[in-house]
Amino acid sequence: MKRALAVSNVHKSFGGVRAVRGVSLALEEGHVLGLIGPNGSGKTTLLNLIAGLAKPSKGEITLDGRRIDGLAPHRIVAAGIAKTHQIPRPFLSMTGRENVAVAALYGSNETRDLPEAMETAGRVLGLVGLAGKEDVASSSLTVQQRKRLEFARVLATGARILLLDEIFAGLSQDELRDAVALFARLQGELGFGALVVEHVMRAVLTVSQHVVVMEEGSKIAEGPPQEVVQNPAVIEAYLGPEAGRAPP
Amino acid sequence: MADFAALFLADLVLGLLLGCVLAVIAHGLNIIWGVAKVVNIAHGEFIMLGAYGAYFLYLYAGFNPLLSVPIDAAIGLAVGVGFYFGFLHRELRGKESMGLQSELVTLVSTFGLSLVIVNVAQSIWEHPVGILWSPGSAQIGPVLVPFGGLYVAVVSVALIALTDLFLTRTYLGNAIRAYTQDIPATQLMGINPTFVAAVGIGMGFSVTMAGGALLTVWLPTGIDPTRIGILYAPISFVIVVLGGPGKMWGSLVGGLTIGLIINVGQLFLGGNIALATAVAVLTLIPILLFRPEGILR
Amino acid sequence: MRRLSLRALGPTLLGILAFLGVLAAVAGWMPLVLLTLVINLLIFAALAYSINFITGLTGYVSFGHVLFMAVGGYGLAYGVGTLHWHPVAGVALGALVSLALALGIGAVTLRFRGVYFAIASQVTALAGFYIVLEIQELGGGQGIVLNVGFEPIAWFYTIWVILAIEVGITYWITHGRLGYGIRSIRADEDAAKTLGVHAAALKLVLFAISGLFAGAAGGVYYWQGSGIFPNDAFSLTFSLIMLAMIVIGGLGTLLGPLFGALAVYLSSQYFLTVLIGFEFVIIGLLVIVIALFLPEGIVGTLRKYVPELRGLIE
Numbered sequence: 001m002k003r004a005l006a007v008s009n010v011h012k013s014f015g016g017v018r019a020v021r022g023v024s025l026a027l028e029e030g031h032v033l034g035l036i037g038p039n040g041s042g043k044t045t046l047l048n049l050i051a052g053l054a055k056p057s058k059g060e061i062t063l064d065g066r067r068i069d070g071l072a073p074h075r076i077v078a079a080g081i082a083k084t085h086q087i088p089r090p091f092l093s094m095t096g097r098e099n100v101a102v103a104a105l106y107g108s109n110e111t112r113d114l115p116e117a118m119e120t121a122g123r124v125l126g127l128v129g130l131a132g133k134e135d136v137a138s139s140s141l142t143v144q145q146r147k148r149l150e151f152a153r154v155l156a157t158g159a160r161i162l163l164l165d166e167i168f169a170g171l172s173q174d175e176l177r178d179a180v181a182l183f184a185r186l187q188g189e190l191g192f193g194a195l196v197v198e199h200v201m202r203a204v205l206t207v208s209q210h211v212v213v214m215e216e217g218s219k220i221a222e223g224p225p226q227e228v229v230q231n232p233a234v235i236e237a238y239l240g241p242e243a244g245r246a247p248p
Numbered sequence: 249m250a251d252f253a254a255l256f257l258a259d260l261v262l263g264l265l266l267g268c269v270l271a272v273i274a275h276g277l278n279i280i281w282g283v284a285k286v287v288n289i290a291h292g293e294f295i296m297l298g299a300y301g302a303y304f305l306y307l308y309a310g311f312n313p314l315l316s317v318p319i320d321a322a323i324g325l326a327v328g329v330g331f332y333f334g335f336l337h338r339e340l341r342g343k344e345s346m347g348l349q350s351e352l353v354t355l356v357s358t359f360g361l362s363l364v365i366v367n368v369a370q371s372i373w374e375h376p377v378g379i380l381w382s383p384g385s386a387q388i389g390p391v392l393v394p395f396g397g398l399y400v401a402v403v404s405v406a407l408i409a410l411t412d413l414f415l416t417r418t419y420l421g422n423a424i425r426a427y428t429q430d431i432p433a434t435q436l437m438g439i440n441p442t443f444v445a446a447v448g449i450g451m452g453f454s455v456t457m458a459g460g461a462l463l464t465v466w467l468p469t470g471i472d473p474t475r476i477g478i479l480y481a482p483i484s485f486v487i488v489v490l491g492g493p494g495k496m497w498g499s500l501v502g503g504l505t506i507g508l509i510i511n512v513g514q515l516f517l518g519g520n521i522a523l524a525t526a527v528a529v530l531t532l533i534p535i536l537l538f539r540p541e542g543i544l545r
Numbered sequence: 546m547r548r549l550s551l552r553a554l555g556p557t558l559l560g561i562l563a564f565l566g567v568l569a570a571v572a573g574w575m576p577l578v579l580l581t582l583v584i585n586l587l588i589f590a591a592l593a594y595s596i597n598f599i600t601g602l603t604g605y606v607s608f609g610h611v612l613f614m615a616v617g618g619y620g621l622a623y624g625v626g627t628l629h630w631h632p633v634a635g636v637a638l639g640a641l642v643s644l645a646l647a648l649g650i651g652a653v654t655l656r657f658r659g660v661y662f663a664i665a666s667q668v669t670a671l672a673g674f675y676i677v678l679e680i681q682e683l684g685g686g687q688g689i690v691l692n693v694g695f696e697p698i699a700w701f702y703t704i705w706v707i708l709a710i711e712v713g714i715t716y717w718i719t720h721g722r723l724g725y726g727i728r729s730i731r732a733d734e735d736a737a738k739t740l741g742v743h744a745a746a747l748k749l750v751l752f753a754i755s756g757l758f759a760g761a762a763g764g765v766y767y768w769q770g771s772g773i774f775p776n777d778a779f780s781l782t783f784s785l786i787m788l789a790m791i792v793i794g795g796l797g798t799l800l801g802p803l804f805g806a807l808a809v810y811l812s813s814q815y816f817l818t819v820l821i822g823f824e825f826v827i828i829g830l831l832v833i834v835i836a837l838f839l840p841e842g843i844v845g846t847l848r849k850y851v852p853e854l855r856g857l858i859e
Contacts, residue, residue: 051739077741085739091732102729105722106741114722157741287660289608338837351659353836355606356792360832363785367825478781482671485664526675529668536657536665 004029004193005050005081005161010059010069012045019045021217022059027161027193034208034225035197038237041214043197044086047163050195051083052076063161080108082154083163088146090138096149097121097134100156109158120156127186128152143170155190162194168203180206205229213237254390259511261391267507268401268500269462273480274487275408275499276456280328282428282494283448284336286354290362291484292477294453296369298324298460299471306379313379313461314399317407321458328453332446335361362477369473378470400462405500411455412496424448428494479525486532492541506531557799557859558716564803565709572701580697582814584769587704589810591762592783593790593802594711598755600788601797602718603748604731605655606663609670611783613643613756617763618773619677622689625768627682632693633703636764643760644753651752655745658734667781674779688774691767704765711758715799718751719859727751731797759787782825789832795842799859804844 005027012020020042027033035043048054050061052073061069063079071079082103091099100121104111111117125134128148133141138149147167154162168179180203187194187207198204204211205225213221213228215237221228228234277291288294301323302316311319335357383395415421426434427444435441463480464471487506491498506528513524551559568583575583596610620639624630630638654665678686718724726747729737738744767773786809794805813824839846848855 053735053739072743073738074741074743077739082741083739085736089733089736091729091736093732094728098725098728102725102737102742103740105725106737106743108741112722114720114725117722117725153740287664289663335837352604352606352796353840355660355663356788357833357836359608359785359788360829360836363782364826364829364833367823367829371823371826474780478671482664482668486668489661522675523679526672530672532668533653533665536661537653540661 004064005195006060006062007046007050008060008062010046010049010056010061012042012049012054013057019217020049020056023214023217023219024059025212025219025222027195028209029160030191030193031210032187032194032196032208034204034211035195035214036199036201036204036211036228037214037220040216041237042217043214044165046214047083047165047195047197050076050081051163053083074106077106077157077159078108080158080160081163082107082157082159082161084150084154084165084167086165088143088150090141090146090149092137092139094138095135096125096130096138096141096152099138099149100124100152103153103156104158107157107159109156111158121152124152124156125149127155129182144175155186155192160192162192164194164196166197166199168198168200171200176200176203179203183207201229255515256512257389258391259515260508261393262397263508263511264504265394265397265401265507266466266511267504268404269459269466269503270480270483270487270507271500271503272404272407273456273459273463274484274491274503275411275496276324276452276454276459277484278452278488278491278493278496278499279411279455280449280452281488283424283445283452284332286336286351287358287485288331289355289358289481290365290477291456292479292481293362293365293369294324294327294456295460295463295480295484296471296473296476297327297365298457299464299467299476300369300460301457302461302464303377303379303471306381312381312383313464314403316461317403317458320461321454324454324457325450327457328450329446331453332449336445336449337442362481366473366477373471373473376470376472378467379464381465396465400465404459404462407455407458408496408500411451414451415496420444420447424451482529482532483525486529486535489532489535489540554716555859556857558712561712561800561803562709565705565712569702569705572698572705577697580701584697584700584704586806586810587701587708588762588766589786589790590803590806591704591708591711591765592759592787593794593806594708594715595755595758595762596787597715597791597797597802598718598751598758599748601791601795601801602715602724602727602731603751605748605752606659606788607666607755608663608781608784608788609666609668609673610755610759610787611779611781612666612670612673613647613759614763614766614783615673615677615773615775615778616643616646617760618767618778619683619689620760621764621767622691622773623683625693626689626691632696632699632768636703636761636768639764640757640761643763644757647753647756648749651749651756655748655752667784670779670781670784674775677775677779684773684775686775688772688778690772691770693768700765700769703768704762707758707761707765712799712803714754715802719797719799723747723750728797785825785829785832789828791842792832792840793835793842795844795846795848798842798844798848801842801844805842808843 007023007025009022009024010020011022023046037043049056052071055070060067068076068079097118101117104117104120111120122134128151130145130148151167168176171179184207196204208225211225211228212219213234220237221231221234273295280288298320301320302313305311305316381396385392385394415425423439423444427441431441483506487499487502490505491502509528510524513527514521517523596607599605599607617639620642621635624635624638625632650669654662657665677683726742729742730744730747734744790805790809791802793808795801809828841849844858
């Protein structure tokens with residue numbers, strides 16, 4: 001298994017706040033890594049560092065052995081890594097199709113031809129379940145639809161590694177089941193790797209091969225999903241000191 | 249060498265005196281910016297209106313600029329509230345800040361406003377008009393301290409201190425400060441955001457126009473509509489950015505800095521005040537590049 | 546290689562090209578008064594299209610655009626007055642210097658957003674004014690007096706070519722890959738970057754184009770006159786007119802700048818005869834009203850509320 005993305009002892013401080021403290025992780029080609037942890041543990045910051053939206057204070061991030069930390073965001077996308085936003089940010093003045101077309105045109109997938117990009121956009125929107133909504137202004141989409149649009153956009157860039165920030169949040173039981181199934185199917189068919197930041201445990205544990213747990217900027221556990229959830233330190237991080245010592 | 253030192257000292261003092269007045273006109277912009285999170289491009293023209301106000305009072309009531317300050321301030325309050333409802337209320341309406349489109353709208357509409365005011369003023373007064381007020385001066389060592397400049401500097405600092413007291417010690421003032429930081433929270437406290445915003449903007453314009461009255465002392469060639477707004481708006485903007493947008497005493501720090509750059513700078517530029525002013529205003533670019541939050545930590 | 550059918554160009558572009566074509570055909574027969582009017586209309590349209598690149602399409606409000614117009618004028622005046630070149634070469638000189646200046650200034654100021662960029666642009670125009678005052682080769686405070694001949698046909702065809710190229714580039718941008726990148730920057734620059742859009746480069750390209758054409762139009766503007774004088778050349782009123790045209794016409798549209806130029810220029814000509822001195826007050830008021838109540842401009846508002854027209858005008 002090739003090691004695609006490697007984060008080595010990365011630190012990030014904002015003024016006096018140490019948001020990420022010496023975190024290391026590795027993502028194999030085509031694998032899904034779940035990144036969980038309580039609020040404020042630095043997960044989104046870590047995603048931002050990988051995506052080039054911030055520069056690590058210390059440490060390295062490499063892709064296929066090549067250093068990518070400190071590169072501008074568009075270069076990270078060109079290298080094949082694309083990130084969604086926790087709160088969807090569609091281009092409100094454009095339709096869904098146009099939104100995705102931007103990703104197709106400027107992503108790493110080599111599409112430069114406008115009609116081809118529009119066609120790709122339509123196809124990808126169909127894949128994520130937004131068929132029929134392609135040519136509606138994205139400002140009229142619901143929050144859930146906007147989340148799917150976010151996903152469609154990063155897919156359309158042709159990225160081989162997706163950084164997904166809470167894409168399963170706020171779904172009902174049924175919607176969650178469908179979304180997880182859709183993700184698993186697309187991941188199987190298209191073969192992309194993904195770093196999935198999530199709070200919804202069921203989703204993360206189902207789709208990930210490997211899970212990393214963060215708390216207050218540091219990594220406190222990692223391993224296969226079922227192992228990690230039984231780790232006392234992890235339980236303590238989420239539920240408090242008493243819960244960690246309680247019998248499983 | 250001694251001559252140069254004397255000139256330097258004199259320019260230093262003048263620079264500080266000028267800087268106080270620049271501080272107060274920038275302070276108005278600082279308040280408006282803090283409340284509405286948007287910049288009034290016509291700021292310079294409202295300074296000009298304050299100056300014209302002082303001129304009227306001088307012409308018809310014999311008031312010197314100091315006496316005009318409270319009246320200009322009162323007019324400014326009314327003008328500011330009007331400006332809020334005319335230009336900002338539609339876009340703001342209790343929101344945190346305007347969207348990108350709204351910011352563009354405000355920028356362009358206030359740009360239009362500034363040129364409307366300038367052209368109206370140009371049509372009314374064909375030549376610059378000014379106030380003649382010479383309360384004398386005192387020679388302190390090598391420096392000739394003009395009393396006019398001194399008095400307005402004192403009043404300027406007093407105005408800034410007054411607004412600071414109002415914003416920190418009164419209920420309404422604190423409500424305004426809360427509004428600038430967290431609108432939903434102020435609403436939860438039962439404060440009407442529209443009222444607070446309108447008063448906040450009114451206060452900003454009040455200080456601006458009062459500042460315009462005080463500025464007349466530093467306009468020996470009179471009020472020139474084609475020059476004054478174009479000059480003092482960027483100067484105010486630079487001062488606010490320099491001192492840090494939203495930081496109340498930043499206006500004073502920024503103002504003094506710019507005043508010094510202009511007056512001391514011209515000494516090194518062969519007496520060319522215009523060039524020194526251009527340099528002062530150009531400091532905006534390096535500040536925005538390297539220290540956008542201002543020089544005050 | 547796709548076949549380009551004429552119909553695929555769209556009614557708006559065809560309409561504009563037809564309009565320009567008719568003008569070119571009858572130029573030689575027009576009475577002088579009308580020809581002068583048309584020439585100035587085309588100059589203002591060219592200025593409108595130029596600021597449309599950076600403000601309409603990209604969303605960066607430029608208050609200092611008068612700088613490029615003035616630089617273009619000085620390029621012409623220097624080229625003709627000092628270098629004794631043919632005026633068209635002078636126009637080219639002005640345009641190229643404007644381009645270089647836009648690249649230099651844009652590399653710095655485009656890092657700033659929104660109002661910061663707007664004020665920085667105003668500041669650079671102010672700085673440009675003060676700098677020109679000190680340059681003796683450009684006449685310092687006195688400006689440059691020109692003694693070119695009266696050549697309306699030459700003026701017409703020069704500005705016609707400039708405008709036609711601008712319209713073409715605007716069309717190419719709005720219908721191609723670059724247009725999507727620019728629109729995404731205007732909609733949400735940071736989100737655009739996360740999708741691979743090299744925002745800094747795209748913005749600079751558009752700013753450079755806008756400077757180039759403002760300079761070219763400025764060159765022709767001053768070719769018609771008797772000289773260029775700094776006090777007037779750097780007047781912010783020109784910036785206002787440019788913004789007014791695209792705000793009234795419709796930001797970022799293909800037809801908007803032409804429409805806006807017609808509206809602003811023709812009405813200023815009318816007001817000139819009726820209310821001398823007040824025409825800029827009226828234009829300013831119009832800008833305020835349109836910006837506040839019809840922010841998409843006439844073209845944008847029509848497209849929004851009259852769906853039948855969406856296929857026709859853009």
